[in-house]
Amino acid sequence: MFNTPMFSFRRTLFLRLIFTFLLILMPLIVLGVYLYQWSVHTAREDIAKTAASQTAFYLTDLENEIERIKLLQFGLLEDEDLNKLTLLWNRMGVIEKTDRINSLRNRLYLVQNSSMYIKEVSVYIHPIGRSISSVDGVNPLDEERYEAIRSVYGSRKTRIIEWRSGLYLSAAKPSGRPKGQPLFVVEIELDQQKLREALAQFNTYAGSGTLLVSETGGIRLASGSVASFLTEASSYIRGTRTAEDYDQAREFGGHRYYTVYAGSDKLNMAIYRFIPSEVIRKPLDKFYTWAWLFAAAALVIVALYAMSTYKFIHKPLLRLVKSFRRVEIGDLDQVITHASKDEFGYLYSRFNQMVANLRSLIDQAYRQKLLAQRAELKQLQSQINPHFLFNSLFMLSTMARRGDAERVEQFAIQLGEYFRFVTRSASDEIPLEQEIQHARTYTDIQLLRFSRRVRARFEDLPEEAAQAKVPRLIVQPIIENAFEHSLERKEEDGRIVVRFEIGDGEFRIVVEDNGEDLTEEKLSELSRALANRDEYAETTGMVNIHRRLTITFGEKGGVRVARSELGGLQVTLHFPWEGQADVPIADRG
Structure with missing residues (x-):
């Protein structure tokens, strides 16, 4: 564009006409953008509420299941065979010890089979230095493991213990002595593979994934697409503090996901569902297509209007202004041709006549002065x-x-x-x-x-x-x-x-x-x-x-x-x- 200190593009009539036309179109464009954003927001909220409800229901069911397992665990504390083995071990004969151990193992096996989430049930009897497992039978007592998994005496909370990347429930039989070692500890190890398989039920959308995380973050069970970006998801979860932080889609593994969260204070665990943003936007593809078509049509209309305004108004004016500027700097050979007999045709003809008159008046004096200057310059140099x-x-x-x-x-x-x-x-x-x-x-x-x-x-x-x-x-x-x-x-x-x-x-x-x-x-x-x-x-x-x-x-x-x-x-x-x-x-x- 033609820019001089006296004539800048910002002051042109052309720019004002285009701006006015865009101002007319702007409310329609803003309305279209608002409707699209509102539709996306509504769809996301509906899907997020449904996903959160499903996740909360599963966590409640899991709490009830863990509570039931805990009740079975406390029932083992009163088992006759287990108590006699603990208190009368030195008085029993070999045959009686064997009978009671087998009877106890059967009981442990029944508890193991009572829930799909139980992987193994073990009893650690400190006074006799033995551990009895529903899977491995009788073994010497593992002191390190014993200290790690035993909980507070008599606790009936559904608190899950993390130890060596495993999940455990424990209950202890008090010895009756203050601050003394318990008589024995009943340990139930939860099956993480079954928990992971249960998480798969939430992957109802293509490309979605689910992540179960313990309070400390030591246990991370991933299902679906989360397995491919587990490290990124874990870092994101650790840095998230409020529910509002999950409202926006985030990028994981090269794709954008919305996150739905549900936690359990009883289990000290939380479930995070990662739903691809395409799931929310896919139902709006048709609306999105129409929006783009509307935007393209608006751009075409603006372009046509701008081209016609530029061709029929701005360009003729610009041509006249450029010719005036050339005359100002001494170019008196300017002639503007214009075929149409409109207003600009009249202006151009008057301009041409003005330049011709000006050229005829100053041409002779100007050239004579220039020749005189050059002659004087040659003389001075010599x-x-x-x-x-x-x-x-x-x-x-x-x-x-x-x-x-x-x-x-x-x-x-x-x-x-x-x-x-x-x-x-x-x-x-x-x-x-x-x-x-x-x-x-x-x-x-x-x-x-x-x-x-x-x-x-x-x-x-x-x-x-x-x-x-x-x-x-x-x-x-x-x-x-x-x-x-x-x-x-x-x-x-x-x-x-x-x-x-x-x-x-x-x-x-x-x-x-x-x-x-x-x-x-x-x-x-x-x-x-x-x-x-x-x-x-x-x-x-x-x-x-x-x-x-x-x-x-x-x-x-x-x-x-x-x-x-x-x-x-x-x-x-x-x-x-x-x-x-x-x-x-x-x-x-």
């Missing part, structure tokens, strides 16, 4: 070359008389480079990079003559200014002036510095020396000469360069003088700078 040639030949003659063949050769090469630069092109303007290189060549020539008395320093030319077009021979004469009027008289420690500055909308080339002969009167005289606008005054030296810069760049170009911090003269060549390498000729004063 005044510099003879003076430098005389000085150069004099220096070469002096070195030849001294017999310094090496310096003569070096000087001749540099002098050749200098005159090749001067004569190889008739262009009025050259890149600044070439002008500075030419000035360096001239300075090197002078340093051959004053190498023991004068030092020179050139700062690096900024890359963005290397191709900026400037008049030829504007820096070297300033350096020549510094040598001729200041540095030639110094017996030692002469200094000349060339540096570059960018700021305040202009580019500056600063040449300064540490000469000692500059008085305030001379400095004032130089300033007055530069300020003199008399076109017929003598135009040599620094005034010459100031006139050339003014002709090329207008009033924003020229030369300024001041006293340098080094003590001598500081000459600043300046011209307008906006970060561009060239200045159009039509913009010059």
Whole structure:
């Protein structure tokens, strides 16, 4: 789009028309988005409530089953054979011991078979150092296991014990002595595989999964898809603190799931169901498709409206504004053609007539002034070359008389480079990079003559200014002036510095020396000469360069003088700078 400080896209009529049209469509789009989100939210809540109800029902059933198993366990505490084996072991004969052990094993086996969730029933009898199992029979007492699984005496809570990745219920027969060891402990190990199989009943949706987790997180029973992202799910559960945290879908294993939670304080366990987000969104696919079709239709309508508005209103206006802007910058060859005989056709015809009249009035004066400027520029340039040639030949003659063949050769090469630069092109303007290189060549020539008395320093030319077009021979004469009027008289420690500055909308080339002969009167005289606008005054030296810069760049170009911090003269060549390498000729004063 066409952007200028006076005409920006944000202010166009086109943008306002499009914005108004979108404002009309916006309520319909917002309503569609709201209906879709409301449908998704309602479907998710319904599924979540159903899943939570099913899970809570199963946990209640599991609590009742564990309570029943616990009652059977406490019934074993009163078993006659178990109590006699504990108290009368040393008085029994071998046959009686065997009969009572077999009778006790049968009882343990019956308890094991009374529930699908029981894997093994064991009795640990500490006084006789024996353990009796419904699976493994009679074995020596495992003290470590005994201490780990026994619970508080007489507890009838359904608390499940975790030990070595297993789930256990335990009940102990008190010995009657305070803080004494119980007579025996009845242990029931729960079957985790059966619990895992029971969890499968909740995987009613494709891709869903269920996870049963103990309070400490030591037991994690996964069913369905949860097995593939068990670690991620466990980390998520540990970091979740409130019920609201489960409202949003989360990504596990590359898929998004909604989580339904139900816990049991009696069992110290919780069940988490992971339902794929597709299950909730699938019934809304048709609505989703229609929503996309509506959005696509709205975009097509907006696009058609925007194209027609751009073609019939904005583009003709933009064309007219661009033509006005080109005329403003001096392009008077603008002609707008328009086939239709509408309002824009009339505006274009009046514009063409206006430009034709303007062109006929200023064309002759403009071209005559331009030719005069170029002729003056050629004349001013020609005044510099003879003076430098005389000085150069004099220096070469002096070195030849001294017999310094090496310096003569070096000087001749540099002098050749200098005159090749001067004569190889008739262009009025050259890149600044070439002008500075030419000035360096001239300075090197002078340093051959004053190498023991004068030092020179050139700062690096900024890359963005290397191709900026400037008049030829504007820096070297300033350096020549510094040598001729200041540095030639110094017996030692002469200094000349060339540096570059960018700021305040202009580019500056600063040449300064540490000469000692500059008085305030001379400095004032130089300033007055530069300020003199008399076109017929003598135009040599620094005034010459100031006139050339003014002709090329207008009033924003020229030369300024001041006293340098080094003590001598500081000459600043300046011209307008906006970060561009060239200045159009039509913009010059």
